[in-house]
Amino acid sequence: xxxxRIFDVSGSAVSAQSQRLNTVASNLANADTVAGPDGKxxxxxxxxxxxxxxxNAGSPDGAAGVRVSTVTEDQSAGRRIHDPKHxxxxxxxYVTYSNVNTVEEMVNxxxxxxxYQNNIEVMNTARSLLLKTLQMGQG
Amino acid sequence: MIQRLTGSLxxxxxxxxxxxxxxxxxxxxxxxxxTPGYVSRDFNFASALRDATSGRNAGSGDAARPRRAPELRxxxxxxxxxxxxxxxxxxxxxxxADNAVKYESTLRFINGSVxxxxxxxxxHNQG
Numbered sequence: 372x373x374x375x376r377i378f379d380v381s382g383s384a385v386s387a388q389s390q391r392l393n394t395v396a397s398n399l400a401n402a403d404t405v406a407g408p409d410g411k412x413x414x415x416x417x418x419x420x421x422x423x424x425x426x427n428a429g430s431p432d433g434a435a436g437v438r439v440s441t442v443t444e445d446q447s448a449g450r451r452i453h454d455p456k457h458x459x460x461x462x463x464x465y466v467t468y469s470n471v472n473t474v475e476e477m478v479n480x481x482x483x484x485x486x487y488q489n490n491i492e493v494m495n496t497a498r499s500l501l502l503k504t505l506q507m508g509q510g
Numbered sequence: 511m512i513q514r515l516t517g518s519l520x521x522x523x524x525x526x527x528x529x530x531x532x533x534x535x536x537x538x539x540x541x542x543x544x545t546p547g548y549v550s551r552d553f554n555f556a557s558a559l560r561d562a563t564s565g566r567n568a569g570s571g572d573a574a575r576p577r578r579a580p581e582l583r584x585x586x587x588x589x590x591x592x593x594x595x596x597x598x599x600x601x602x603x604x605x606x607a608d609n610a611v612k613y614e615s616t617l618r619f620i621n622g623s624v625x626x627x628x629x630x631x632x633x634h635n636q637g
Contacts, residue, residue: 373534374530374534377533377537380537381537384540433538435542436538437541437545482544486543490541493537496606496610497537500533503617504617509621
């Protein structure tokens with residue numbers, strides 16, 4: 372029964388989106404982190420999605436799930452703010468903050484939560500259709 | 511005689527299987543809405559159903575014959591995306607809802623024919 376595969380497909384998408392939400396949360400939490408003694412501040416992380424074909428090996432049956440293939444780190448330079456009184460200021464009086472862009476992360480969060488909701492709805496619909504299929508012929 | 515009774519049932523069964531197939535395909539598209547490079551896919555339900563029911567005598571009972579998978583087509587994007595993803599969420603959501611309703615109506619048609627058959631089998635004094 373091919374409908375059962377929907378739970379695998381949407382389940383993989385929900386788990387990938389929740390991982391995306393997780394990275395957004397950690398980015399937002401570290402938005403104001405300053406560089407430690409090593410001079411390296413927190414780098415924003417992004418997940419990269421990839422399609423996985425599901426079904427029997429050799430003959431994928433059209434079902435395509437998602438997985439997080441890698442988590443990349445944004446290598447751009449962090450914000451540098453002149454604040455000589457800050458304990459983490461360097462010799463020139465600059466403090467290096469993380470390179471998290473809060474606005475981008477908020478947009479990412481909204482997009483992830485919408486996709487999450489979409490997939491949950493797909494699963495709910497598939498579940499109710501399958502339950503009705505179970506009652507086939509009973510009147 | 512029984513073939514005439516089950517003929518419509520066989521047709522509806524084919525339709526139901528194809529509906530389930532399409533439901534899964536649209537679920538895959540929705541799941542990959544954020545995957546870079548993913549190309550949205552769908553199939554033409556009418557021609558797939560014609561394909562599945564032609565070469566087969568309705569009710570001949572050869573349900574074990576291997577089924578040919580419907581031909582998948584790629585969607586043309588209405589608004590192009592920089593990451594190469596062609597899933598149009600509005601279209602997919604609409605297709606998903608439409609397919610769910612039609613799946614359920616096919617189920618009801620099947621239930622209706624089963625009930626008709628059961629009624630026909632009852633003898634006149636059973637009420």
